[in-house]
Amino acid sequence: MTTCASGVERLADYLEGVLSADTRAELEAHLRGCARCTAFVASYRATPAILRLATSVDPPAALAGSLRRRVRRDL
Amino acid sequence: MGVPGPEPSDERLAASAAAGDEPAFEKLLQRYQARAYRLCYRLLGPGGDPQDAVQEAFLQVFRKLPSFRGESRFATWLYRIVTNAALMQRRSRGRRPAESLEGCLPRFDASGTHLATPDELQAAARVEELLDRRTLAEKALEGIERLPDAYRAAFVLRDLEELSTAEVADLMGLEPAAVRQRVHRARLMLRGYLGELAGVKR
Numbered sequence: 001m002t003t004c005a006s007g008v009e010r011l012a013d014y015l016e017g018v019l020s021a022d023t024r025a026e027l028e029a030h031l032r033g034c035a036r037c038t039a040f041v042a043s044y045r046a047t048p049a050i051l052r053l054a055t056s057v058d059p060p061a062a063l064a065g066s067l068r069r070r071v072r073r074d075l
Numbered sequence: 076m077g078v079p080g081p082e083p084s085d086e087r088l089a090a091s092a093a094a095g096d097e098p099a100f101e102k103l104l105q106r107y108q109a110r111a112y113r114l115c116y117r118l119l120g121p122g123g124d125p126q127d128a129v130q131e132a133f134l135q136v137f138r139k140l141p142s143f144r145g146e147s148r149f150a151t152w153l154y155r156i157v158t159n160a161a162l163m164q165r166r167s168r169g170r171r172p173a174e175s176l177e178g179c180l181p182r183f184d185a186s187g188t189h190l191a192t193p194d195e196l197q198a199a200a201r202v203e204e205l206l207d208r209r210t211l212a213e214k215a216l217e218g219i220e221r222l223p224d225a226y227r228a229a230f231v232l233r234d235l236e237e238l239s240t241a242e243v244a245d246l247m248g249l250e251p252a253a254v255r256q257r258v259h260r261a262r263l264m265l266r267g268y269l270g271e272l273a274g275v276k277r
Contacts, residue, residue, distance in 0.1 A: 003183075003186065003187030003188065004183055004187055004188050004189045005183040005187035005188075006187060008181055008263070011259065012255045012256070012258060012259035012262070013255060016240060016255060018255075035193045036188070036189040036191070036192070036193050036196055037189070038193070039193035039194070039196035039197035040181065040189060040196045040197075042197055042200055043196060043197050043198065043199035043200040043266050043269070043270065044262060044263070044266050046199065046200035047199060047234075047262050047265050047266040047269060048234035048235065048262065050199075050200075050202060050203055050211075050215070050269060051215045051218070051219065051234070051235060051265060051269075052234065052235045052237075053203075054208075054211045054212045054214075054215035054216075055113070055116065055117050055212065055215050055216060055219070055235060056113065057112075057113060057116050057212075058109065059108060059109050059112035059113075059125075059126075059129075060126065062126075063108060063112060063126055063129065064104075064105075064108060066126065066130065067104060067108060067129065067130055067133055068101075068104070070130040070133075070134065071104075071130075071133060071134060071137060074134050
């Protein structure tokens with residue numbers, strides 16, 4: 001039987017589509033009936049995108065120039 | 076004016092650059108410098124020097140180009156060198172103990188049911204509405220820094236740089252299942268960490 005805890009452990013495999021059909025069906029049945037897991041999955045799925053956006057820095061304008069100088073100097 | 080031809084592939088540019096074609100190397104630099112910088116920024120965390128790590132990495136890329144055999148995609152090969160340059164800088168900078176995110180893992184009762192309420196469990200997804208962009212940017216970098224070393228690179232490469240699990244496995248010399256496991260643990264910790272930022276108490 002799938003519990004919240006065992007469901008959570010399978011989440012990465014589930015989202016990547018590598019669970020067997022049986023395990024997948026069992027997990028999905030649990031998710032349909034569990035408000036806590038539904039909420040958990042929503043925040044689990046949102047986490048990478050939040051962190052990706054928050055750390056999407058542009059390089060400083062000086063990067064290109066300093067990179068070329070360093071490559072020329074040290075090679 | 077002639078119609079520009081299709082852009083040469085990375086692999087073709089790499090072969091030309093290895094044979095001493097400077098414009099080809101320049102083109103590879105242009106293609107990858109911003110991505111390499113972001114990767115170093117994410118791996119190095121607060122107080123890191125991504126610019127220096129990127130410079131080190133591209134020097135190595137240039138030196139190692141003749142040995143690039145095309146067994147991996149060029150991008151994967153380059154990401155491996157950039158990742159290693161960032162890890163070298165982390166090592167040389169010494170270790171600053173950061174409070175681990177272990178305490179942010181989800182908790183369950185004896186029957187395996189979530190202890191937190193649905194509202195608390197969903198809070199992480201609302202953090203962008205609650206924090207201003209600058210604070211969230213700082214906290215995000217801090218959270219990634221607080222991941223166990225074994226999980227950080229796998230998470231950054233898979234979830235932030237959006238490489239495939241197979242590519243991360245190839246790059247890190249791990250089995251795909253091991254990559255999924257590390258990325259999963261990192262997501263669990265960071266999800267809990269974002270929840271705390273959104274006001275959920277442990």
